[in-house]
Amino acid sequence: MTRSERSRAEPGRRWLVALLLACSAGSGAVAQTPEVEIQIREHLFYPAEVRIPANTKVKLVIRNLDATPEEFESYELNREKVIVGNSQGIVFIGPLAPGEYPFFGEFNPRTAQGKVIVE
Amino acid sequence: MTSIRIFLTLSVSALILLISFLSAIRGYRESMVEAELLFDQQLLEHAKMLSLLNPSALSGGVRVVQDLVLPNVVNPELGDEMQIAYQIFTEQGGLILRSVLAPVTPMSPFEVGFREVNFSGYRWRVLAILDEEQSHWVLTAQRIDIRYDLAEGIILDAVVPTIITVPLAALLIWLFVSFGLRPLQTLARQVQAREASDLSPVRLDQVPKELTQLSRSINDLLRRLQDSFEREKRFAADAAHELRTPISILKVQVHNLLQELQSPSAQASARELREGIDAMGHLVEQILELNRTAPDQYSLRFQPLDLHALAQEVVSQDFDRILQRAQEFELEGESCWVLGDATALRSLLHNLLTNASKYTPQGGRLRLRVAPDGQGVRCSMEDSGPGIPEQYRERVFDRFYRLHGDQHDSGVSGSGLGLAIVKHIVDMHHASIALDRSALGGLQVLVQFPAAAGGRSTGLPEEAA
Amino acid sequence: MISAVIIVLREVLEGVLLICMLMASACAMGHRLRWLPPALIMGFAGALAYGLFLEPISMLFDGLGQEISSAVILLTTALALVVYSGMLAANATHAGSSGPASGVLLVCVTATTLSLLREGAEIYLYVYGYGVQAGQMASVLAGGTIGAGIGLSLGTFLYYGLRALSRKACLWASAAIAMMTGAAQVMQSTYNLEQADLLPSMQALWDSSVLVAESSPAGEILQAAIGYEATPTAVQLGLYAASLLLSLMAMLLGRLYAGKRRERKA
CATH class of the missing domain: 1.10.287 (Helix Hairpins)
Structure with a gap:
């Protein structure tokens, strides 16, 4: 996302945050949130195993390098996001207890498999 | 439930669809499991075969050999792609031999069993076994997407007919239900189509x-x-x-x-x-x-008639009565033609006139106007009498109904049948009747005749000319 | 094929449950189904537009546009359903007291259009991406037909089931469905808000996935019908309960209003 797009989107975001009473303590602390990038290529996740620390909020940036759309989905993480071909999406996860949280691409569940390992 | 036919068709089709689709899914799943087992069996057989190669003889450097290609009898198009990649490692993890598609690193951890892993840009099903001497690891792998496509290609051919049959079944159900409901429609049509006077029994060929x-x-x-x-x-x-x-x-x-x-x-x-x-x-x-004038009794002898001329005739007959009551009478309008029955229309005009005269006090005013109006003919009888309050206007057409019982303001007694007869005649001629307040102060009875068929109502109808 | 079945069925089921309830209850309140065709057309057109412009939409709000638009759609639908449950309760208490007909129709059109828009967009993306772009038309079409067929069949049974009830029972049952599906929409919106980091993500209060896993067929149906969540957090549970409470209040208000009207008439 370019700088100009970001600044254009900003007021809208602030308005929404205000609307939701800023009930998320995290929205102010986006800067400190660790970022993990996951790529989708040929309906596979790279890396297929994501390791993140326990009890920490993590920002997953999912880049879909395929031409086809993919839906990042996890029952365990309660996350679901459609990522159009050749674009990216952001999904916040955590803070989570230690353990394994599988995720998959709903449009290609046979190959697009992965898991978040919380340590 | 608005339509029995739609209800039956939809619910029965939905049931058939549900059962057949659920069983198709079940069949699909079972076949897929079956196919998976078969493919796993292949991996195992090849791993065992490779372990018989006596890997210890293959010392000195890493050999790279062709992948195993499984001839695919069922689906030759995919056959060449169904390759098995393999690796042979020493117990210590040194690579001895690998096929072209297999990476240099172990495809899976050295643990006996099946596993799903990603490498070389694909997701693979990998089998790891130890050879009989427990000295070498043999790893065989198949691409999951190809396994899947192969299996699904075959199973889909079995599922698709199920899907196609459902709309066909729905169509047939619709036809059967329609057929089954036909006696009901026949009955309804027979009851609906009959004339008011036709009370003969309804007949169905085969009554279900x-x-x-x-x-x-x-x-x-x-x-x-x-x-x-x-x-x-x-x-x-x-x-x-x-x-x-x-x-x-x-x-x-x-x-x-x-x-x-x-x-x-x-x-x-x-x-x-x-x-x-x-x-x-x-x-x-x-x-x-x-x-005589009841619609189902009257044998109609319709002919083109000049309603204005007819009115003049009736007025001249009844003029004595008007004179007796010292009422002022005017006949307005012009010659205009309607299709009707002379006797009935005479009776209509007579009743309107006598009614108006009867209920209008001595010295009152009466006005009859017969004139063309748009496509039809408009006949209005007005008087300066007391009129009829709005709430009674519907009821005055009932037989024997009389305003204020027998005692009318004018003290006249009537049969209470005049307007009922008028209504009969109006209905007979497909005309409409309305009661309103007159400009003269009393009642205005408006009879609107439809256009005479075959010509303009104002002029002579063609068939009469 | 099976993933096509699951994707299409899951989306269709949610929409069909809602629309069939609206159809049956609107009929029971004496409205004709004239609102349905325009709502369907708007819903499908909206789904197409949402699917086509999903990428720019996703990029809004720092890349959280998808979550925020989903949450807004879900919460608007939930609000419409809360209002609708009140109308149903009023009408069940005293016929004809569900307010002006245009209000009922507006709620029906809003809920139908928004629900179709969200569900349809995902189906469109999947079918276009895999059926057309990736050339797996046979499998996507077969799976999609099976999924849609099962969803529509269940909807048919729900519709005729509700219509078979007496007017009053049909309206109360519909009010209950409106309340539960509304709460399900609220539950779904919490996932979106958490995902966008606009609601705090917290430890789950319990894990009932041993009893009913969310990925099982029963779990999917429960999720569509009542917003089942195996590992709810306190915030999710609170918002879910608030939504139920709001519907109950709307129903109570509807009942009181209708009761007054009936007395005035009597």
Whole structure:
């Protein structure tokens, strides 16, 4: 996302945050949130195993390098996001207890498999 | 439930669809599991075969050999792609031999069993086994997407017909349900299409069990209805007819009595008696007229008629009565043609005129206007009498209904049948009637005739010319 | 094929449950189904537009546009359903007291259009991406037909089931469905808000996935019908309960209002 797009989107975001009473303590602390990038290529996740620390909020940036759309989905993480071909999406996860949280691409569940390992 | 046919078609189709689709899914799943097992079996067989190669003989450097290609008899198009990649490692993890597609690193951890892992840009199903001497690891792998495509290609061919049959089944269900409901439609059509006077029994060729009771009930109802209609009709007609003779005799006798009586007071009461008898005679005539003009009784002799000319004729006949009451009368309008029955229309105009005259006080005003109006003809009878309050306007068309009971402001007694006869005649001519307040202060009766068929109502109809 | 079945069925089921309930209850309130065709057309057109412009939409709000638009759609639908449950309760208490007909129709059109828009967009993306772009038309079409067919069949049974009830029972049952599906929409919106980091993500209060896993067929149906969540957090549970409470209040208000009207008439 370019700088100009970001600044254009900003007021809208602030308005929404205000609307939701800023009930998320995290929205102010986006800067400190660790970022993990996951790529989708040929309906596979790279890396297929994501390791993140326990009890920490993590920002997953999912880049879909395929031409086809993919839906990042996890029952365990309660996350679901459609990522159009050749674009990216952001999904916040955590803070989570230690353990394994599988995720998959709903449009290609046979190959697009992965898991978040919380340590 | 608005339509039985739609309900039956939809619910039965939905049920069939649900059962067949669920069983298709079940079949698909089972076949897929079966196919997976077969592919796993292949991996195992090849791993075992490779372990028989005596890997210890293959010392000195890493050899790279061709992948195993499984000939695919079922689906030759995919056959060449169904390759098995493999690796052989020493117990210590040194790579001895690998196929072209297999990476340099172990495809899976050295643990016996099946595993799914990603490498070389694909997701693979990897089997790891130890050879019989427990000295070498043999790893074989197949691409999951190809395994899947292969299996699905075959299974889909079995599923697709199920999907196609469902809409066909739905279509057939629709036809069957329509066929099954046909007797009901026939019955409905027969009941609907009949004339008001036709009370003959409904006939169905083959009455289905479910409709036997209904058609029997309908026919029973029709029969009873017919009986009571006949009875009513006969009674009114017979009674009126039977009353005619005694009334005529009474009239003659009163006439004679009047001649013979000398005392003025006796003459007065005899005169009242005569008036009573006249009224009764009028009533009887009206009843007969009503029966004659009932829509299902009247044999129509329609012809083009000049309604204005007809009005002039009726007025000249009834003019004495108007003169008697010292009423001011005007006939307006112009010649205009309607298709109708002369006797009935004469009776209509007569009734309108006498009604208006009767209920308008001495010296009041009457106005009859017959003129073309748009496509049709408009006939309006106005008076300066008391009029009819809005809430009673519907009821005055009922037989024997009279405003304020018998006592009218003008003190006149009527039969209460005049407007009922008018209504009959109006219906017979497919005209419409409306009551309104007149500009003269009293009632305005508006009769609107439709355009005479075959020509403009104002001029001579073509067939008459 | 099976993933096509699951994707299409899951989306269709949610929409069909809602629309069939609206159809049956609107009929029971004496409205004709004239609102349905325009709502369907708007819903499908909206789904197409949402699917086509999903990428720019996703990029809004720092890349959280998808979550925020989903949450707004879900919460609007939930609000419409809360209002609708009140109308149903009023009408069940005293016929004809569900307010002006245009209000009922507006709610029906809003809920139908928004629900179709969200569900349809995902189906469109999947079918276009895999059926057309990736050339797996046979498998996507077969799976999609099976999924849609099962969803529509269940909807047919729900519709005729509700219509078979007496007017009153149909309206109360519909009010209950409106309340539960509304709560399900609220539950789904919490995932979106958490995912966008606009609601705090917290430890789950319990894990009932041993009893009913969310990925199982029963779990999917429960999720569509009542917003089942195996591992709810306190915030999710609170919002879910608030939504139920709001519907109950709307129903109570509807009942009181209708009761007053009936007395005035009597």
